[in-house]
Amino acid sequence: MGAYADLHRRSITDRESFWIEEARRIHWQRRFDQVLDYSRPPFARWFVGGLTNLCYNALDRHLAARGDQPALVYISTETDSEVTYTYRELHTVVNVMAALIAAQGVSRGDRVLLYMPMIPEAVIAMLACARLGAVHSVVFGGFAAASCATRIDDAKPKLLITADAGLRAGRAIHYKPLVDEALRLAQYPPQRVLVVNRGIDAGFKPVAGRDLDYATLAREHAGAQVPVTWLESSEPSYILYTSGTTGKPKGVQRDTGGYAVALASSMERIYGGKPGETMFTTSDVGWVVGHSYIVYGPLIHGMTTILYEGLPIRPDAGIWWKIVADKKVSVMFSSPTAARVLKKQDPAYLKKYDLSSLRHLFLAGEPLDEPTHRWLHDALGKPVIDHYWQTETGWPILSLAPGVEPAQVKYGSPGFPVYGYDLKLLRESDASEAAPNEKGVVIIAPPLPPGCMTTVWGDDARFVDTYFRTFPGRLLYSTFDWGVRDADGYTFILGRTDDVINVAGHRIGTREIEEAVQSHANIAEVAVVGVADSLKGQMPLAFAVVKDVSKIETEAGRATQEQEIMAAVDRQLGGIARPSRVLFVTLLPKTRSGKLLRRSLQALAEGRDPGDLTTIEDPAALEQIRHALST
Numbered sequence: 001m002g003a004y005a006d007l008h009r010r011s012i013t014d015r016e017s018f019w020i021e022e023a024r025r026i027h028w029q030r031r032f033d034q035v036l037d038y039s040r041p042p043f044a045r046w047f048v049g050g051l052t053n054l055c056y057n058a059l060d061r062h063l064a065a066r067g068d069q070p071a072l073v074y075i076s077t078e079t080d081s082e083v084t085y086t087y088r089e090l091h092t093v094v095n096v097m098a099a100l101i102a103a104q105g106v107s108r109g110d111r112v113l114l115y116m117p118m119i120p121e122a123v124i125a126m127l128a129c130a131r132l133g134a135v136h137s138v139v140f141g142g143f144a145a146a147s148c149a150t151r152i153d154d155a156k157p158k159l160l161i162t163a164d165a166g167l168r169a170g171r172a173i174h175y176k177p178l179v180d181e182a183l184r185l186a187q188y189p190p191q192r193v194l195v196v197n198r199g200i201d202a203g204f205k206p207v208a209g210r211d212l213d214y215a216t217l218a219r220e221h222a223g224a225q226v227p228v229t230w231l232e233s234s235e236p237s238y239i240l241y242t243s244g245t246t247g248k249p250k251g252v253q254r255d256t257g258g259y260a261v262a263l264a265s266s267m268e269r270i271y272g273g274k275p276g277e278t279m280f281t282t283s284d285v286g287w288v289v290g291h292s293y294i295v296y297g298p299l300i301h302g303m304t305t306i307l308y309e310g311l312p313i314r315p316d317a318g319i320w321w322k323i324v325a326d327k328k329v330s331v332m333f334s335s336p337t338a339a340r341v342l343k344k345q346d347p348a349y350l351k352k353y354d355l356s357s358l359r360h361l362f363l364a365g366e367p368l369d370e371p372t373h374r375w376l377h378d379a380l381g382k383p384v385i386d387h388y389w390q391t392e393t394g395w396p397i398l399s400l401a402p403g404v405e406p407a408q409v410k411y412g413s414p415g416f417p418v419y420g421y422d423l424k425l426l427r428e429s430d431a432s433e434a435a436p437n438e439k440g441v442v443i444i445a446p447p448l449p450p451g452c453m454t455t456v457w458g459d460d461a462r463f464v465d466t467y468f469r470t471f472p473g474r475l476l477y478s479t480f481d482w483g484v485r486d487a488d489g490y491t492f493i494l495g496r497t498d499d500v501i502n503v504a505g506h507r508i509g510t511r512e513i514e515e516a517v518q519s520h521a522n523i524a525e526v527a528v529v530g531v532a533d534s535l536k537g538q539m540p541l542a543f544a545v546v547k548d549v550s551k552i553e554t555e556a557g558r559a560t561q562e563q564e565i566m567a568a569v570d571r572q573l574g575g576i577a578r579p580s581r582v583l584f585v586t587l588l589p590k591t592r593s594g595k596l597l598r599r600s601l602q603a604l605a606e607g608r609d610p611g612d613l614t615t616i617e618d619p620a621a622l623e624q625i626r627h628a629l630s631t
């Protein structure tokens with residue numbers, strides 16, 4: 001048995017002693033009494049009774065040995081600036097931020113919502129919340145005001161932290177008016193809004209009595225030292241909202257101790273990073289990848305982390321490789337969509353810089369197609385490791401682990417089950433195990449390992465009902481992905497089992513988009529499906545039935561309606577969810593019992609065979625779909 005297979009086996013058969021060893025990687029202010037409490041399945045509590053803190057592990061613990069080492073390097077090709085914080089400097093500013101957040105009455109267990117661009121203050125605020133034991137909830141800056149409001153009402157934050165504006169390709173995205181709108185829409189708006197004024201939005205207007213200026217308060221609290229709030233291992237560190245099949249986003253709740261241990265472990269064993277080295281993760285702090293591998297993972301491991309604000313192709317397609325060369329990056333983490341964007345550029349950019357420091361490039365978030373995988377691998381001359389995980393798990397489920405043994409990449413596969421995960425591929429019909437090369441549902445037999453979500457924020461029943469009820473009578477965590485394992489044990493991910501689509505690595509529920517489309521006054525019914533896209537993986541496509549057909553009789557009329565519907569989606573969810581097209585029909589293909597034939601619809605949209613249509617209520621619906629697609 002290879003070293004990795006042995007490690008994985010031990011993590012399952014000898015779970016407790018395995019995780020006791022891993023838990024040594026972090027600082028415990030008080031040691032835990034019990035490794036795992038699984039007395040209330042499927043709720044798992046790891047390292048029961050242990051006291052720790054994410055901020056302490058990310059910063060304070062390193063001060064003695066690496067106070068002068070860069071901790072955070074902020075590089076912005078939007079503002080043409082670069083700022084480096086050593087561990088000591090980051091510790092200082094995090095203390096100031098913690099002091100000014102605490103001065104707003106925020107304490108242990110209180111929520112703080114962050115709606116931030118990719119600036120150091122986003123990282124500083126996350127760490128400051130962690131220091132105080134406050135629960136941060138970062139909402140991706142690309143989400144619309146209405147989406148932000150839904151999350152505010154679920155998390156009920158005491159404080160919201162934002163900036164005047166973000167930047168994208170040199171264009172300002174004004175955050176403050178968006179936050180103002182979100183607070184108008186919310187039922188439980190926080191009393192205070194802390195604003196980092198970058199000086200980008202000249203028309204920026206604070207709301208008197210509500211908005212606080214970060215720079216002013218930071219001066220007032222200069223030099224503050226804020227003691228760490230020690231949390232019991234299972235106390236929440238953060239909430240991160242993600243999409244599912246219903247329109248209502250789920251608050252993925254993360255613990256403290258289990259998460260710290262899982263991240264510390266993965267930094268070495270999976271990513272093969274070494275303290276003192278540099279990691280460059282190109283995600284956004286608003287996503288789980290940003291939480292785990294821009295902020296907490298690298299810092300807990302004593303690495304330097306890079307926070308990049310900008311596009312991968314500005315000022316040119318060599319910018320990321322320039323950063324790798326300049327900062328001697330050893331571990332890089334990006335997304336398949338970014339890889340496909342770079343693949344369209346001049347390959348000379350990949351040869352222009354000295355990439356000798358780089359050992360591995362990891363990609364995750366969406367399926368990595370074999371041609372892109374192969375291209376990048378060859379062009380870089382370094383192992384490109386596709387790995388698979390979810391917001392829910394917080395760290396990889398399937399990966400190669402070059403930190404344990406050399407990685408044998410198989411194109412198109414994210415590799416093997418990560419230690420700690422008792423992963424199975426089950427037949428949908430009877431929950432029996434799929435044979436090699438046979439498709440099955442990817443499930444994790446609980447208990448979920450440390451670091452994974454502990455519940456849905458405020459809704460234990462929803463946690464159980466959503467994730468553990470796929471197979472009646474069996475408590476198994478469903479990833480809602482299809483997978484297949486080949487004879488060598490490599491797993492391949494084949495797509496979602498539910499109605500979630502993946503647009504450029506952003507996970508979006510088709511139901512959410514349908515609800516947004518339906519907010520348009522002339523829409524009677526709508527179906528949104530994900531259609532394969534060569535760059536973004538998938539794009540949403542909407543088929544809409546209108547109430548007043550006179551509005552879509554002319555081409556100009558249809559164009560106007562389509563634009564209005566797209567604007568409605570932008571308003572409700574944000575531009576990332578906007579359908580590529582809205583096609584008008586008078587009938588949607590449904591079964592006689594009224595169920596939408598979603599898979600057939602998707603197949604037709606992708607030019608594939610729609611499959612078994614014997615249950616269709618009215619075949620005329622299909623003709624309409626075919627016709628609409630041909631226009």
Ligand code: PRX
Binds near residue numbers: 363386389414479480
């Ligand atoms: O469908 C899978 C897909 O993205 C989903 C999780 O998305 P999210 O919660 O945003 O978390 C991303 C964390 C990296 C999964 O259920 N997915 C993620 N990685 C891969 C993938 N599909 C195929 N291959 C991957 N490597």
